[in-house]
Amino acid sequence: MDQSSSYPRAIVHFDGDSFFASVEQAKDYRLRGKPVVTGGERGSVTSLSKEAKMLGAHRGMPMQEIRRVCPSVIVLAGDYTAYSIYAKRMYAIAKTFTTNVEEYSIDECFADITGLNESRGQTYEEIAEAIKEKLELSLGITFGVGLAPSKTLAKVASKRNKPAGFTALPKERIEEVLKDTEIYDVWGLGGAHSAHLRGLGVVTAFDFIQKPAAWLKEHGFTKPVRDTWLELQGYPSLGLSIGAHAKPQSVMVTRTFTPPSMDREYIFSQLSKNVEAACAKVRRAGLKASALSFYLKTQEFTYHGVQLDLLAAYDAPPEILKAIRKHFNEVYAEGILYRASGVTLRCLRGENAVTPDLFGAYAESQEKVGVFRAQDLVNRRYGRNTIYLGSSMQALVRSEASYRKKVSKGFVSASTDGKKSLDIPYLGTAH
DNA sequence: TCTGGGGTCCTAGGACCC
């Protein structure tokens, strides 16, 4: 059957319902049918089962309030390893239908099934529903699914009929559905843009696509908004990002420390801890970074940071910490309270693509790499932070203390207790 | 709820060069 006028392209969006809470229920049958929330590790709700939603709980709610409002609720610390395993299964299942799958986030993916109707002798609707059924049977989780001619419309569609809904949005239905879609709910138009549009009298997504291109230009809207405007009309202008293109461009680790601090060494050690974590991530991805930025966030929520280029590409902390130490005073000021720090490793390249620099800095750092590989192994086996740098010690000691306090108050299940710990206090110092 | 953590992409405007 020819569906090419309804779907010049056929894009499907899959969105796991209440993903984290659903994974918990899928893993442990005793949690099914019960009000479950995740986020116990940070004291506020990140995901809720539908039973918890029915009791009046909602996202971002503090745990103490949740317990008061619905005492029967089961609070869990997020198990991100499990969530990412489920995510990988989701991608793998979608890929049994087509290789054109974008791994968009931990609980969502897009598939471009254009042309599969001809090759399979089924309609696009039948194919989308077949994928949905396979996902739900294999994972034990329901999905919101949308089929449309563009990514943005597929997102609009998958949001409807929650949970476990399927919505087909061919070109003929665009007007009807967009009249029922608030401008705030459109993917790609955030607070700033939708408020601007509201101010210009645009209330629904349909109002938006009625405006001519010249109107967008006149009011200073830029490319991302124009792309969204095209996509909503059924003209796909956002490609799927697939495969090699999906390698990360940057890796970031940021952490708030409580209480805030003015202590120079303590704040540097926070940064050091972030650098260690970021390097571990980069190594896991088989990449190296040749640029970075780091910042401190004050108690007033202002940011102070710098960007740096490195002489070579690294995946281990020493050179990176050396660079940060050199520029630390450009960012840190005496007598100011800081609440968070962060580091971003940028200009990431595959390990084999690294060109050693002329001054031998790369070769020198290579000698130390073996140490960090061993550290990865130990930490995988015995738990995070079994081995860490001396420069990170202050940060870890304090966060450990506050963690134990939370455990003893019952805010967090003490799953990491009882892990073996090695008697190796630190690896050396990065000064 | 006084505001977590990890990403991507786009653009204005400065630096630098004819």
Add this chain to the structure above:
DNA sequence: TCTGGGGTCCTAGGACCC
């Protein structure tokens, strides 16, 4: 000399997403 015009490259910051 006080006076241009034009192009490219890069960075900082904004906006958005989950």
